[in-house]
Amino acid sequence: MAVTVVLPSVLARFAGGQRTHASPAGTIEEVLARVAQPYPELGKRLADATRDGNEFVTVYLNDEDTRFSGGFETYAADGDEVTIVSAIAGG
Amino acid sequence: MSLLSGPELARYDRHIILPEVGLAGQERLKQSRVLIVGCGGLGSPVALYLAAAGVGHLGLVDFDQVDASNLQRQILHGTSTIGRSKLESAEARLLNLNPYVRFERYETRLSAQNALEIIRGYDVVVDGTDNFATRYLVNDACVLLGVPNAYGSIYRFEGQASVFAADGGPCYRCLFRQPPPAGAVPNCAEGGVLGVLPGLVGTIQATEAIKLLLGIGRPLVGELLLVDALEMRFRRVKVRKDPGCPACGTRTIQSLEEIDAVCELPPPEGAPGRDLSVAALAERRRSGWNPYLLDVREPHEWTIGRIDGAVLIPLGALPRRLAEIPADRDVVVYCKGGVRSRQAVEALLEAGFGRVENLEGGILAWSAEIDPSIPRY
Ligand SMILES: [Zn+2]
Numbered sequence: 001m002a003v004t005v006v007l008p009s010v011l012a013r014f015a016g017g018q019r020t021h022a023s024p025a026g027t028i029e030e031v032l033a034r035v036a037q038p039y040p041e042l043g044k045r046l047a048d049a050t051r052d053g054n055e056f057v058t059v060y061l062n063d064e065d066t067r068f069s070g071g072f073e074t075y076a077a078d079g080d081e082v083t084i085v086s087a088i089a090g091g
Numbered sequence: 092m093s094l095l096s097g098p099e100l101a102r103y104d105r106h107i108i109l110p111e112v113g114l115a116g117q118e119r120l121k122q123s124r125v126l127i128v129g130c131g132g133l134g135s136p137v138a139l140y141l142a143a144a145g146v147g148h149l150g151l152v153d154f155d156q157v158d159a160s161n162l163q164r165q166i167l168h169g170t171s172t173i174g175r176s177k178l179e180s181a182e183a184r185l186l187n188l189n190p191y192v193r194f195e196r197y198e199t200r201l202s203a204q205n206a207l208e209i210i211r212g213y214d215v216v217v218d219g220t221d222n223f224a225t226r227y228l229v230n231d232a233c234v235l236l237g238v239p240n241a242y243g244s245i246y247r248f249e250g251q252a253s254v255f256a257a258d259g260g261p262c263y264r265c266l267f268r269q270p271p272p273a274g275a276v277p278n279c280a281e282g283g284v285l286g287v288l289p290g291l292v293g294t295i296q297a298t299e300a301i302k303l304l305l306g307i308g309r310p311l312v313g314e315l316l317l318v319d320a321l322e323m324r325f326r327r328v329k330v331r332k333d334p335g336c337p338a339c340g341t342r343t344i345q346s347l348e349e350i351d352a353v354c355e356l357p358p359p360e361g362a363p364g365r366d367l368s369v370a371a372l373a374e375r376r377r378s379g380w381n382p383y384l385l386d387v388r389e390p391h392e393w394t395i396g397r398i399d400g401a402v403l404i405p406l407g408a409l410p411r412r413l414a415e416i417p418a419d420r421d422v423v424v425y426c427k428g429g430v431r432s433r434q435a436v437e438a439l440l441e442a443g444f445g446r447v448e449n450l451e452g453g454i455l456a457w458s459a460e461i462d463p464s465i466p467r468y
Pocket residue numbers: 261262263264265266332333336337338339340
């Protein structure tokens with residue numbers, strides 16, 4: 001068991017195109033750092049996109065927006081799913 | 092005496108026999124008004140299903156022409172309407188589907204000036220636009236007017252749907268407070284889109300619109316539906332009403348403001364007036380290149396910050412001030428995010444200027460990559 005991290009394709013292109021990643025349990029911050037570790041550009045984009053006042057990416061733990069549940073300190077346990085949602089505008 | 096004629100009763104029979112709709116519900120649909128913003132990939136199934144369902148009054152907003160590359164997903168249009176306006180094409184198709192629907196055509200780009208006027212009076216808005224600028228505009232206008240917005244958007248194999256600005260519910264800015272900076276999120280023209288995806292997402296929007304009009308079921312208020320066509324997985328996540336949201340929370344947004352459309356379509360390959368990256372401009376200037384650097388923003392933006400050596404001619408003043416621009420120099424045009432400058436580039440090319448380039452991402456990109464001392468706004 002691990003934490004599953006699902007990237008939107010807007011960000012998966014910085015992770016070798018791979019959308020689903022696994023990480024050991026930890027805080028959201030640790031989990032994201034772990035996933036981005038082999039992909040520096042992904043780490044940079046994630047940091048940019050979640051910076052205060054510049055949020056066009058929202059990080060969910062299961063179906064809860066982490067901004068309302070403890071932010072990046074929120075603990076993701078084995079079996080949890082972290083879903084990253086990016087604004088998209090196509091129509 | 093029903094509001095519906097004999098032929099209408101026959102047409103809507105499969106609705107009327109549903110207890111959740113019934114004759115009263117079908118009459119309610121006939122008296123309803125829905126505004127569809129964008130008659131492209133999402134707007135196509137939305138308009139077709141809402142017209143078929145007997146929504147009595149449909150407003151259609153678009154300013155584009157039908158292009159062959161639209162037909163892979165924009166099923167409202169057809170080979171015979173290539174080159175015609177999307178609204179004409181749409182109305183012809185929809186009238187053929189259901190002659191009992193009345194249409195209002197708005198052949199214009201939704202803007203800060205016209206959005207409230209256009210949206211006012213509709214019961215539901217369906218957002219099927221293809222750029223962030225219009226999406227934020229639709230959101231803010233819907234919040235100000237209290238009109239629910241059946242939202243959908245798509246990219247490659249992924250889609251999102253929700254209902255924003257419903258009574259007591261969150262809005263688009265509760266989820267994503269600001270539009271992303273230029274280039275951070277590619278558009279469909281750059282990223283591609285699976286043709287059937289807007290069909291999936293658009294029909295969800297149409298379903299939500301009908302539920303809102305009839306007051307049945309549980310609309311997608313406070314929830315975002317994430318569609319993944321490759322995995323065929325549908326996830327639902329919560330969207331909380333953010334007390335700090337400038338639109339529906341603190342209500343600091345009291346009027347509409349034009350947002351630079353950072354993810355508009357790029358010009359076609361090989362078109363004149365090509366894009367110049369901020370890195371290329373900085374590099375080439377360091378090696379001695381000295382183009383005429385034209386800032387087409389407004390004076391209040393100019394006072395916030397500017398690129399060294401630039402000259403200010405706001406876009407609106409450009410036509411009468413063309414004589415000030417040297418014809419024998421390279422010209423580089425910039426604005427905040429790269430959209431107004433593209434319009435300026437087109438105007439300059441049309442006026443006969445030969446070497447004109449558009450600074451990609453505008454001063455925001457310049458501030459992010461070259462000169463962080465310029466404030467971002
Ligand atoms: Zn809001």
